[in-house]
Amino acid sequence: MADVDIPALREKHPDHWMKAAALRMLAVDAVQAANSGHPGMPMGMADVATVLFEKHLKFDPSRPDWPDRDRFVLSAGHGSMLIYGLLHLTGYADMTIDEIKNFRQWGAKTAGHPEYGHAKGIETTTGPLGQGLSTAVGMAMAEEMLRARFGRKVQDHYTYVIAGDGCLMEGISQEAIGLAGRQKLSKLIVLWDNNNISIDGEISMSDITDQKGRFKASGWQVLACDGHDPEDIDRALTEAKKSKKPTLIDCKTHIGFGSSKQDSAKAHGSPLGDEEIAKLRDTYGWPHAAFVIPNDVADQWKAIGERGAADRRDWEGRVAELSEQRQKEIARVFALEAPKKLSARIKALKKQISEEAPKVATRKSSEMVLEVVNPIMPENIGGSADLTGSNNTLTADLGIFDEKNRKGRYVHYGIREHGMAAAMNGLVLHGGIRPYGGTFMAFTDYARGAIRLSSLMGIPVTYVMTHDSIGLGEDGPTHQPVEHLAIWRATPNTWTFRPCDTVETAEAWELALTSQNTPSCMALSRQGLPTLRTEHKNSNLTAKGAYVLAEAEGKRQAILMATGSEVEIAMKARDLLQEAGIGTRVVSVPCMELFAAQDESYRRKVLPAGPVRVGIEAALRDCGWDRWLLGERGRENRQAFVGMEGFGASAPAPTIYSEMGITAENVVEKVKALIA
Amino acid sequence: MADVDIPALREKHPDHWMKAAALRMLAVDAVQAANSGHPGMPMGMADVATVLFEKHLKFDPSRPDWPDRDRFVLSAGHGSMLIYGLLHLTGYADMTIDEIKNFRQWGAKTAGHPEYGHAKGIETTTGPLGQGLSTAVGMAMAEEMLRARFGRKVQDHYTYVIAGDGCLMEGISQEAIGLAGRQKLSKLIVLWDNNNISIDGEISMSDITDQKGRFKASGWQVLACDGHDPEDIDRALTEAKKSKKPTLIDCKTHIGFGSSKQDSAKAHGSPLGDEEIAKLRDTYGWPHAAFVIPNDVADQWKAIGERGAADRRDWEGRVAELSEQRQKEIARVFALEAPKKLSARIKALKKQISEEAPKVATRKSSEMVLEVVNPIMPENIGGSADLTGSNNTLTADLGIFDEKNRKGRYVHYGIREHGMAAAMNGLVLHGGIRPYGGTFMAFTDYARGAIRLSSLMGIPVTYVMTHDSIGLGEDGPTHQPVEHLAIWRATPNTWTFRPCDTVETAEAWELALTSQNTPSCMALSRQGLPTLRTEHKNSNLTAKGAYVLAEAEGKRQAILMATGSEVEIAMKARDLLQEAGIGTRVVSVPCMELFAAQDESYRRKVLPAGPVRVGIEAALRDCGWDRWLLGERGRENRQAFVGMEGFGASAPAPTIYSEMGITAENVVEKVKALIA
Incomplete structure (x- = not known):
């Protein structure tokens, strides 16, 4: 802790300190109450997050889905209490203190890792490392696309990411930064929680990458700041916005900031313990009980949450001036409604x-x-x-x-x-x-x-x-x-x-x-x-998942089920079987999941008891076939599968099909053997 | 083609030129014969590969498995004809000219992408991009480990990789170079086929990464050479070996070298066509028919292949001087034999x-x-x-x-x-x-x-x-x-x-x-x-895949099948069922694949017809359960599954188990309902 002088930090920026302390203590107390979770990261990144939300992030908790809000992605999703704390303190209605108290419990919005759809303000599910950063690249691309389409008055926002060393070590991060660098996504700003610690210990145990050099090599602007100095953080964020490139801000931080586990892997993924937390309250100058936010601090956070409403109203005003058609189109695409x-x-x-x-x-x-x-x-x-x-x-x-x-x-x-x-x-x-x-x-x-x-x-x-x-x-x-x-x-x-x-x-x-x-x-x-659906039907048969493509002529003795390229083989086999006097139905199965979702009476109509069944797919039987051949009124000694039994081989496709026995002739043989 | 002066290259290094031309033409002709494949990469990297094999690679085609050989990995596996050509020309007995002629045909060793085990000298399967490079990192680690264990006399070799832009763009490459850089794998040398082209067009369409800067940032030495100048290639390889870091050599090359499709994505993945190939024979000064290698060129390549035999014999001599025990141990670990x-x-x-x-x-x-x-x-x-x-x-x-x-x-x-x-x-x-x-x-x-x-x-x-x-x-x-x-x-x-x-x-x-x-x-x-196997048995029951862990007492009415953590639940359910007078067998299924591999009589003994069956696993039924519940003498209306029906949730584990219904009580209920 040699380079951390907490009394000096508290004295220099007392208001900031207390706001950040509120975030830290919510995380520490929630993890302790759950007896599970990751306190170290929120403790380390609270200063950065506070400055971001206070001075830069464009958001309005009263309208969490406002299309022109800045996007904030917590790529280091294990630090979930950081975002839950931010959402609670800035006034998202659904992120109540009870949710915080129920961190990681059944039914709570405050899942172990941030889950999209659980609470407003969670822009994407994170936890699997590197995903948030890489998803944010898509968000920044969307902003560029929609700005080009609808104009700056409708779309003009930033995408901010907090990412840790884990995110940067995952291979997907290289794909993401390569794509972002190439696409010059200047409104993408990544705040790297550079705390030098991963679960196994110091980063240098497994990595010596100069991350700044690496990002520069992929076309990024790279900045740095002291992640515990609010002025320096603000300076870096301000600078980041000016670039024509995406920006990485190296935020030098301390995991488990202020605790005896600071700068150690021990601060990463387990509760600090009551004793340590008591000391921390002292260190932070935060005498309040768990989950209690004093009014002055709560008010300051509330004010931060209210800061964006004016921007949002301005935006609504601008959109209201657009043609009705334009407004409808914007609403349509944001609602993911297909055109009529x-x-x-x-x-x-x-x-x-x-x-x-x-x-x-x-x-x-x-x-x-x-x-x-x-x-x-x-x-x-x-x-x-x-x-x-x-x-x-x-x-x-x-x-x-x-x-x-x-x-x-x-x-x-x-x-x-x-x-x-x-x-x-x-x-x-x-x-x-x-x-x-x-x-x-x-x-x-x-x-x-x-x-x-x-x-x-x-x-x-x-x-x-x-x-x-x-x-x-x-x-x-x-x-x-x-x-x-x-x-x-x-x-x-x-x-x-x-x-x-x-x-x-x-x-x-x-x-x-x-x-x-x-x-x-x-x-x-x-x-x-070949085109097999030669008789036009308005209705979408694929929506049923499976359907009768060709009915048996004469007594129905066999049902052939097939998907994709093997439906052609099923139809050929049917021709041969019908020639041999064996009434054969062909069921095309374009989507097993949708077929499984149909009611029993439809499934029974398609797959009645009685006829022998052969499934045909140039894949392994393990790909879901047992249910349709053995179950759904099927019988073990009245079914067979024609498909792959192992890995493929290199040769022209017709040769492989024939060598693997995925042929109409083989299907016919199987049916005859089953009937005999 | 402004910067390519083929006549000058031919004149300056006539022997080298013809050796490389042999590689090029084998690739071009084999792809043409197969009417399928990737000629552009072998054409571009033939010079580099020739110098590597002629002057640096330690190998002996007569002993392809010699443990101290240098390892050569073609990470850009689509250029498979490059390695097939090299193996053929240097005298690997199994890589005959007939194999080359049968490129990409059924049963040939010359699969579309190099397949480990098909032919000697293929150190790993490549094709999925980035894998070869990342696998080579493991090979280089193995060399370090074995050198430390057995001494420099037994293990002292390099690992060479040819990688393309595709390999370097895949995320896995970042993980590999980060690991190699951290581990200072100085005997890993990567030859980057820097031809500026990917399938969709110029690399700059999707990437602007400064690869050299990126590798440097991860702790690599970075060199460069003209990939068509044999002296420059030799210089770079010589230099690479001196570093204490892994080395990337940026080989500036031309895809489809010398053809009208040079420097274009068109050279990547399809045959050049007879007309183009005829012109190429002219350009290369290679009047020979397809698959014909003139004696003088063949002899030079053969000499290259014979160069390593002396090294190999020296190595054998050194190993023969080791203690018998040491020799046996080396043989044992290379044969993957477990100790007695x-x-x-x-x-x-x-x-x-x-x-x-x-x-x-x-x-x-x-x-x-x-x-x-x-x-x-x-x-x-x-x-x-x-x-x-x-x-x-x-x-x-x-x-x-x-x-x-x-x-x-x-x-x-x-x-x-x-x-x-x-x-x-x-x-x-x-x-x-x-x-x-x-x-x-x-x-x-x-x-x-x-x-x-x-x-x-x-x-x-x-x-x-x-x-x-x-x-x-x-x-x-x-x-x-x-x-x-x-x-x-x-x-x-x-x-x-x-x-x-x-x-x-x-x-x-x-x-x-x-x-x-x-x-x-x-x-x-x-x-x-809990420990469930409390009665010691010498034999390995897991080897059977599934076995009777607890037999039914009284009439056998139910069989519970479970794996892993759910076997405990099955045993509890059995207790409850036996108490209720329902004779219940518990089958533990530690490995479905091994159970499937048992003969019918064993499977029948474990899963006889008759009793109702319930499968229990904290996973989806789709994970292979249908076969064991519906098949193997099972019946649709006499079976059930207790497990997951969708994604999980965040909460303490016992709560999730109970909320998802994965409990002994639920198993009991299911059995009773099936029996009723």
């Missing part, structure tokens, strides 16, 4: 496709859909992790988003799947944007950390995952997903679409683009597929 | 535990096992992604591995789950090491890219994944895995252990530590669990 025209456009495309019956890969089908919807959905922002031509994600009307063209609606995310996924989370969380982004299905693995948060937060990001099976061919097993559908389908609140043709692809996109709370995965083929 | 004592140690621990019956978390159980086995397995290298105290991965005898203590056997990987997993792949691939590393189970998501490669390559890395359910409590849903068992269990060639007590944990570790081709996941609890 969407349904008609999708229907028209479906009708046309059913008539023309093209044979195209579903990645191409997806592009055909996007060509139709992107022009009427200016909120759609596309992109790819450097596989634009393979993912078919760029449509003619979009234009490329960069520092020269903020109206561009297509993002070259670079070879950064994880950063792309997190940025898409940020785009949708910011409001006003509906993002989609592409990579190869196998690279789900690189982006899972952020994909999971889409599902957990309940936000409609669309993942365009092409090359979705061994159908990718020669690139081989590293690029051939076989198990990835398992994790997509197992993840709660996620729709995994694997459409069989352009019609189903259009239906899947309609669902994704009207979703308000559920992310979607589009598992799309590399290889060409 | 292991089995006895595990049995003794099991016996002791069965008698003492402690109540501990299985993460603590895991530590108890490691305390017993680490002293007799010096090849065990532990570590954690900054959660040492939580993962219980550090035992007393290990010591910390760093630049001051190369004999240390514990790695502080930092907050780098993905980098840790890739480094562990490298540690085991290098040979002589058996690594394990810990993080929270939920952060499987961060490391999947590398975990999948453990399974695909078939290498016995052990992932210590603690805090494996809602039992983690207050940290909340971001930290609570509910779906992760699905991807672990669905991934081919992976053992997912979820032991219920210390005895099962010891058995699981015994299997992991004797595995030669399969990675293991240890899913371990945060919360304390």
Whole structure:
């Protein structure tokens, strides 16, 4: 503690000191009451957070969803009590003192890590390190996009992030800072809690990176300040706003500030203990009981919370002067409402496709859909992790988003799947944007950390995952997903679409683009597929998850269930079976999750008891098939699965299909054996 | 092509030129023959690779597994024809010209991306970008560790990597270079194929990072060379070896060198076409037919391949002078053979535990096992992604591995789950090491890219994944895995252990530590669990995957299946059911994959038809349960599952269990309802 002179700090800025002490003690007391949590970080960053909220952050607790507020992201989410304290003290109505007292308890808004949707003012879920920082990059991109679209009067705000060493050590942070640096996101300001400590001990045990040099190398402005000196913090924040680059502020801080555990990993993740806390009250000059904020301090914080109302009213005034149509459009995109025209456009495309019956890969089908919807959905922002031509994600009307063209609606995310996924989370969380982004299905693995948060937060990001099976061919097993559908389908609140043709692809996109709370995965083929839905239907059959694509002729003896590129194989097998006098129904299953959500009577209609069942998918059976083959009136000795039994191989796709036995002939054989 | 003067290059270094041209043309012709592949990168990096193999790489094609060879990793795995060409030309017996001609065809060793185990000389599977570089960090660590253990006479080699912009843009690369910089891996040399092009176009479309500044910031030496000037390449490689830091060599190259598609993304990933190739033969001065290497060039390459035999023989001589015991130990660890004592140690621990019956978390159980086995397995290298105290991965005898203590056997990987997993792949691939590393189970998501490669390559890395359910409590849903068992269990060639007590944990570790081709996941609890295996058995019951832990008394009416922390709940439910006169068997299922691998008769013995079945696991049913409940003689209306139905919540663990209904009482209710 040699370089920390608390009496001097208290004397120099007494008002600031007490405001920050309020934050510190709320954190310390809440963690103690919960007997669980992370006091060290809020204690270290309280000064920075106080100055940020007092002098810089544009926000209005009475209107937490005000679209032009500054965004504040606590990337170091384990320090959750810092944000809960800030929200409580500045007057967010739902963050009561009882919530603080119930920190980390069942049903409280004050979860262990900040959870989006639990309380107002939590802009994104954080905790998995690096995610907040990377999500904030998306928020800052959204601000640029919407400013370009609606003008500075409507959108003109900053995005602030508090990040720790853990955030900066995670690989995703490099993807995020690379993207932000390239895109010159000058309104993104990252406050680095440089306390030199991680859970295992001093940072130097595992890292010697010169973070400032690293950020500079990726095109950032880098500043520094004493994280316990309010004037210095204010100076750095003021300076940060002037740059044409994103800014990192190195805030030199002390974890567990003022306690005997200061500057030690011991301050990170456990309660300080009653004795230590008693001493701390002394050190801080904070004689108040736990959870008690004296009126003078409470009033000062309340005033901070009221500071933004004028800005917000000005903004409302400016928006009220816009045309009614403009106002409605702003409201529409921030409400994630699809345009009324969407349904008609999708229907028209479906009708046309059913008539023309093209044979195209579903990645191409997806592009055909996007060509139709992107022009009427200016909120759609596309992109790819450097596989634009393979993912078919760029449509003619979009234009490329960069520092020269903020109206561009297509993002070259670079070879950064994880950063792309997190940025898409940020785009949708910011409001006003509906993002989609592409990579190869196998690279789900690189982006899972952020994909999971889409599902957990309940936000409609669309993942365009092409090359979705061994159908990718020669690139081989590293690029051939076989198990990835398992994790997509197992993840709660996620729709995994694997459409069989352009019609189903259009239906899947309609669902994704009207979703308000559920992310979607589009598992799309590399290889060409025939149009199977040649009879036009207005209704969206994919919305049921599974449906009868072809009914059995004669006595129904077999049901073939298939998804995506294997529905073609099921249809061929049906032809052969019908020829052999075996009545065969084909059930297309574009979305298992939506099928599971149908009521029993519909599921029974599609999958009645009696006929033998064969599931067909160029993936492992473990990807959710047992339920549909063994359950739902299925029987163990009356079912089979035709698919993968291990990793793929490198060869032309038709060869792999044939070698792996994923063929109509094999399906026929299986059905005959089951019936015999 | 302004800065490329091919005639001058040909004239200045005619021998070098032809050797490199051989590599280039093999790549160009093989891609053309396959009508698939990536010619641009081998064309660009042929000069660098030629100089590396001719003048620096220590290798012997006649003994590809020589433990002291330099390791060469083609991280930019799409350029696979570069390594296939090198292996063929230098005389690796299995890399015949027919293999080259069969590039990317079924059954060929020349898969689309280099696959470990397909051909000798492929040190690791690459293709998913960034993996090779990050795996090489583990190889370089292994060299340091083994040099410290066995001496410079036994281990003293370099690890070379060719990496592209894609590798450097992936987040994992930051984790890898941070780890390598911190660990001062001076014998790691990365050759950056700086060609300024990615699939979508120029790198500047998505990245403006000053890579040299970035590497310097993480503690690397940074050099540069003209990637088409053999003298300059040689100079840089010579210089690189002198540093006490890892070295990045910025090799300025031209993708698609010499073709009309040079310096363009068009050269990256598709055949050049016959016309273009004809012109290229002219440009290169290479009139030979496809796949024909003239004798003089072939002889020069053969000489390069023969250069290392003397070194290898010297090494063999030095090793032969070691004590017999030493020689046996070296052979043992490179063969991944467990010491003979292991089995006895595990049995003794099991016996002791069965008698003492402690109540501990299985993460603590895991530590108890490691305390017993680490002293007799010096090849065990532990570590954690900054959660040492939580993962219980550090035992007393290990010591910390760093630049001051190369004999240390514990790695502080930092907050780098993905980098840790890739480094562990490298540690085991290098040979002589058996690594394990810990993080929270939920952060499987961060490391999947590398975990999948453990399974695909078939290498016995052990992932210590603690805090494996809602039992983690207050940290909340971001930290609570509910779906992760699905991807672990669905991934081919992976053992997912979820032991219920210390005895099962010891058995699981015994299997992991004797595995030669399969990675293991240890899913371990945060919360304390009673010892359930109180009757000592010498045999490893976990090896069967599932077994009868407690037999029904009286008529067997119910079977409860559970894993890990929920076996305790099953046993409590059994007590209640037996009290109610319902004969109940409890089946513990520590490893579904191993149970699935048992023969039908064993599975039938454990899961006979008849009794109702209830599965219990604090995870989603989608994690593989349907097979055991609906299949294996199960029946739809005679089974139920007690577990999670969505994401978790933040609260003390017992509260979450009770709120989610994962209780003995709920199991009893389900059984009674099924029987009624």
